[in-house]
Amino acid sequence: MNTFDDDTLLRDSLYRIGATAPVPLADPAEDVRRGRRRVRRARLVAAVGTVMAVGIIGIAGVALQPVIADRATDPAGSPTATSTSSVRRAESVAQALPSTFDLAINVMFERDGALAGVPDVVMRPLQATTDEAITIWTAKAEQIDAGGDQELADVLGRIQRSLDGMAKTRSDIRDTTQSQVVAAAYGTLADDLLSLATLVPSVGDAEIDAQIEALGAIRPAFRSLGEERALMREALTKRQHSQAAGMSAEPISEEDLAALASAEATWRRSLADFYAATSERQRETLDRITFNTATDGAIGVPAHRAVNQILSTGSLDRVTLTPDAYTGSCTELIRGLQELFVAAANEIIDDLAALDR
Structure with missing residues (x-):
């Protein structure tokens, strides 16, 4: 049973669900890879990075299935011209x-x-x-x-x-x-x-349709992020309890490692798909949110750096985040993505309104 009263919980910020928590800045990669060259390489980098991570920990039989973002079309078929x-x-x-x-x-x-x-x-x-x-x-x-x-x-x-x-x-x-x-x-x-x-x-406009297609990556991105969060919170919490009891942390099971690798594959592909298809304005925002690592699975974000540390070693040995720090980093990322996706939708709304004039 929780022995803290409500005032203590609020004062000490022990519950920060949905709050905006500060995230330590990560040094941006030296090679920023901006502009068209980065967009062309986005999907290749995402796929290769994930395959390497999974290969290192030797998880046999994990199929890194590509994400198929649903492309919405006019019910009567994709138009060749705007109507x-x-x-x-x-x-x-x-x-x-x-x-x-x-x-x-x-x-x-x-x-x-x-x-x-x-x-x-x-x-x-x-x-x-x-x-x-x-x-x-x-x-x-x-x-x-x-x-x-x-x-x-x-x-x-x-x-x-x-x-x-x-x-x-x-x-x-x-x-x-x-x-x-x-x-x-x-x-x-x-x-x-x-x-x-x-x-x-x-709508038959190539630029607007590309931005509409980019929105299709949002659903699998959040699905995979949710799967990663559940796995990471459980692993970090178990380790914290073991440390408090003076015991060695229980190793992450191969099953959980495989699930984490699969979720990371989907996350990387979805983020890269959005980055490649969205507007330059939204790419710049995503670069800022991820510390210029949007095409590398957002590893500039502490929470995702921790995921990749686990996938590269098969253990929590290199991970320094506590469960609270991990949750805070995820919350900051999710709130940033929320603002990004709202801005992307508003940009499409404005473009459609101009097309309808």
Whole structure:
């Protein structure tokens, strides 16, 4: 049982779920690899880097499957020229994406807080933030024109049913016998929200369609990041408990190493895909967030540096991050990505509006 009272928890910042935590700056790589040369090499560097990491730890049979980002097309087929109907359908979906990304991230943080068993004084603000995001998203979603796109209509229906059941979800997750099942419901809601980014119709403009395609990398990026976070938190927490008891840390199992390598492969490919297809403005932002390591799996970020240290050695020996430091680094990264993806969506909205004039 937690013996700290709520005031102590807040004063000492023992719960920082969803907060913005400072991350130590990492020295940028000497070779920044900016511009077109970097974009051309992005996918190759990501794939090779991950294969090398997995090869070092000798995990046999781990298939590094490439991520296939869903390319959204007009329900009638990819247009060869812009049309008013396709542009306006695309606009209606794109205009909901900034609030969609915000809601998805808030749902993730609320789930994390509930699973961590944070006290009500911390949980209530998380839920209030999610509720506000739900209100904003619902208003935007009502304006989406599915235009005969059954997949889009189905996703919107699933999201609405999940939101309608949010009160029960919040109640059930406090029941430890149901917590993992209910946590999966939170995850499904977040995943459905992120899938909307793959359902923006193409409009026949090469530059805008490339930016729309880039959004397709967001969903697998967050999926893999979630898998890595779960594995890393468990490993770091176990080590911390062992150290507190004066015992040697339990080695990471081959199964967990394989899962971590697979998640890292997806993360690298997804981030590289987004980087290659998005606009120069968003590439610059991603460079800043990742300390110029966007095409190297964001290893400039402390949390991802730790992941790659584990994959290169097969152990936690080189990892110095505590569970709290790891969580803080992940939170900082996720908040940065949230701002990036909202900005990318807003850029597409502006471009579509100009195309519709």
